[in-house]
Amino acid sequence: MIFTVTILGSNAAVPVLDKYPSAQIINIDHKYYLIDCGEGTQFQMLKYGIPKDKINQIFISHLHGDHVFGLIGLITSYHLAGRNKKLEIFAPSGIEEIIKVQLRSTGKEELCYQIVYHIVDTEVHQLVFEDKLVCVYSIPLIHRVPTSGYLFKEKQRAPKINKAIVEDFKLTPEQIKDLKNYKSIIAANGERLLPEFVIVHKYTPVSYAYCSDTAFNPAICEFIKGIDLLYHEATFLTVDNDQAIKSMHSTAKDAATIALQSNVKGLIIGHFSARYRDHDLLLQEAEAIFQNTSIADEGNVYHLDA
Amino acid sequence: MIFTVTILGSNAAVPVLDKYPSAQIINIDHKYYLIDCGEGTQFQMLKYGIPKDKINQIFISHLHGDHVFGLIGLITSYHLAGRNKKLEIFAPSGIEEIIKVQLRSTGKEELCYQIVYHIVDTEVHQLVFEDKLVCVYSIPLIHRVPTSGYLFKEKQRAPKINKAIVEDFKLTPEQIKDLKNYKSIIAANGERLLPEFVIVHKYTPVSYAYCSDTAFNPAICEFIKGIDLLYHEATFLTVDNDQAIKSMHSTAKDAATIALQSNVKGLIIGHFSARYRDHDLLLQEAEAIFQNTSIADEGNVYHLDA
Numbered sequence: 001m002i003f004t005v006t007i008l009g010s011n012a013a014v015p016v017l018d019k020y021p022s023a024q025i026i027n028i029d030h031k032y033y034l035i036d037c038g039e040g041t042q043f044q045m046l047k048y049g050i051p052k053d054k055i056n057q058i059f060i061s062h063l064h065g066d067h068v069f070g071l072i073g074l075i076t077s078y079h080l081a082g083r084n085k086k087l088e089i090f091a092p093s094g095i096e097e098i099i100k101v102q103l104r105s106t107g108k109e110e111l112c113y114q115i116v117y118h119i120v121d122t123e124v125h126q127l128v129f130e131d132k133l134v135c136v137y138s139i140p141l142i143h144r145v146p147t148s149g150y151l152f153k154e155k156q157r158a159p160k161i162n163k164a165i166v167e168d169f170k171l172t173p174e175q176i177k178d179l180k181n182y183k184s185i186i187a188a189n190g191e192r193l194l195p196e197f198v199i200v201h202k203y204t205p206v207s208y209a210y211c212s213d214t215a216f217n218p219a220i221c222e223f224i225k226g227i228d229l230l231y232h233e234a235t236f237l238t239v240d241n242d243q244a245i246k247s248m249h250s251t252a253k254d255a256a257t258i259a260l261q262s263n264v265k266g267l268i269i270g271h272f273s274a275r276y277r278d279h280d281l282l283l284q285e286a287e288a289i290f291q292n293t294s295i296a297d298e299g300n301v302y303h304l305d306a
Numbered sequence: 307m308i309f310t311v312t313i314l315g316s317n318a319a320v321p322v323l324d325k326y327p328s329a330q331i332i333n334i335d336h337k338y339y340l341i342d343c344g345e346g347t348q349f350q351m352l353k354y355g356i357p358k359d360k361i362n363q364i365f366i367s368h369l370h371g372d373h374v375f376g377l378i379g380l381i382t383s384y385h386l387a388g389r390n391k392k393l394e395i396f397a398p399s400g401i402e403e404i405i406k407v408q409l410r411s412t413g414k415e416e417l418c419y420q421i422v423y424h425i426v427d428t429e430v431h432q433l434v435f436e437d438k439l440v441c442v443y444s445i446p447l448i449h450r451v452p453t454s455g456y457l458f459k460e461k462q463r464a465p466k467i468n469k470a471i472v473e474d475f476k477l478t479p480e481q482i483k484d485l486k487n488y489k490s491i492i493a494a495n496g497e498r499l500l501p502e503f504v505i506v507h508k509y510t511p512v513s514y515a516y517c518s519d520t521a522f523n524p525a526i527c528e529f530i531k532g533i534d535l536l537y538h539e540a541t542f543l544t545v546d547n548d549q550a551i552k553s554m555h556s557t558a559k560d561a562a563t564i565a566l567q568s569n570v571k572g573l574i575i576g577h578f579s580a581r582y583r584d585h586d587l588l589l590q591e592a593e594a595i596f597q598n599t600s601i602a603d604e605g606n607v608y609h610l611d612a
Contacts, residue, residue: 017352077320
């Protein structure tokens with residue numbers, strides 16, 4: 001069972017050598033979900049071995065270029081590769097026009113696959129996507145343009161049954177199903193089997209939230225309370241808090257304060273302004289408030305399944 | 307005196323690890339001109355030390371994504387950096403809509419600098435830009451969408467005068483100007499000085515042409531006859547000529563044939579299909595027809611000023 005977060009980029013808008021703008025990959029049991037898609041995301045996928053064909057859902061936080069300019073390239077590459085699976089894009093209003101104008105101008109008005117655009121209401125916290133593995137919720141953020149964070153809540157996974165017991169007691173498929181649904185059964189030999197006796201591993205679902213870009217906004221704490229891992233932008237140091245307020249971004253202290261107040265287990269910070277050469281200063285500022293903090297460097301893989 | 311061509315990318319449309327889509331920088335005496343702007347071009351500029359603020363003219367061949375998807379990122383970065391110089395973009399019709407829709411959707415409708423769009427007529431060979439250093443001409447190419455190559459013809463540079471002679475004969479600024487204009491003069495001592503006697507170095511202007519993307523089209527030979535260096539796309543090997551014809555691209559043999567028929571001094575080939583892992587095969591196919599061929603690898607710098 002796998003639940004990982006891979007950082008493809010977390011740079012702020014001004015380009016920096018060897019840094020890439022925002023993009024992250026969630027891998028849940030080899031199903032891949034992309035969050036944000038800054039310029040160069042498809043090249044970063046190649047670099048870090050992400051099988052881009054396994055992505056069927058893309059979640060865009062907002063329409064600033066460093067979060068979305070790589071999307072048209074990815075969409076075009078899917079077409080060139082002959083994709084036939086539907087692609088779902090979740091984003092604030094306006095995304096469809098951006099993509100369609102470019103497809104028309106580049107002679108690719110008719111793609112060989114379907115894109116379904118889901119407009120995300122950036123004012124509310126609600127379910128925006130669900131499949132067998134995960135529920136994804138919007139998180140209303142405060143930024144200069146409509147912006148949504150995303151909360152990935154893994155679903156409870158079916159428990160595993162001890163195979164030796166299945167054989168010893170000659171359990172039928174129906175009996176196995178009952179046990180997985182936490183019902184006790186009577187085996188062929190008349191013995192009563194309790195679920196807790198045959199279930200090897202009761203899995204604890206994990207949860208991850210992506211909050212970028214946003215001004216300091218404690219209102220989000222209720223949505224991300226107790227989650228396993230939070231990515232929160234930390235564009236500035238507190239010494240530049242006036243810039244953070246003006247541009248509706250957060251400081252490293254803000255990010256750590258959100259993590260602390262939400263009682264999350266771990267915090268990743270990124271989206272640092274190009275003015276900072278020494279990222280340790282941002283890390284130290286966050287760690288002073290929330291110890292379990294790390295920096296979202298390109299290629300980092302966070303295992304929530306550990 | 308400098309005239310260089312730096313390859314930032316020359317990959318075809320399907321992404322390949324460590325390769326970048328089309329973009330080249332012409333540096334003429336520290337004035338920089340950008341040809342094409344595939345996704346990631348601004349990151350490649352950082353990698354190869356190109357001072358992007360010194361670019362005032364961008365020439366786009368056509369609106370396929372691998373030649374243009376990096377433009378919006380570059381334009382946005384100029385804005386974030388507070389650019390105040392005018393930026394001129396030369397491109398086929400449609401470019402302005404692509405850029406404006408994205409600027410509007412990303413909240414950057416009002417840039418802090420001016421963009422002037424020059425629509426290039428892709429049907430004719432004509433002057434499209436001129437400054438003190440260079441004339442740039444369009445080259446009509448044949449592709450699936452309107453496409454123009456670009457011919458950079460350096461202007462004659464002012465000759466240099468032997469400084470010792472200036473001092474020995476006590477030449478006046480007026481006399482120096484006449485000599486630089488190839489007029490003979492009478493020095494203060496009554497001696498007649500001929501221009502060829504005082505001009506140290508008569509510079510031979512150089513010329514460079516960029517032809518991508520295009521089907522095999524010998525009609526362009528008359529426009530690029532005898533130039534110093536030609537970049538010509540070579541998407542396919544001849545064995546895949548049916549693909550070249552169908553997609554309106556060239557083979558390595560086509561590119562070399564154009565170079566030979568145009569009597570150019572050197573040829574660069576690139577824009578190879580992702581199907582080819584061994585680029586030496588493409589090089590060999592071209593070299594069999596035109597010996598002085600090289601491959602446009604990222605970071606290559608070609609000195610026409612040598």
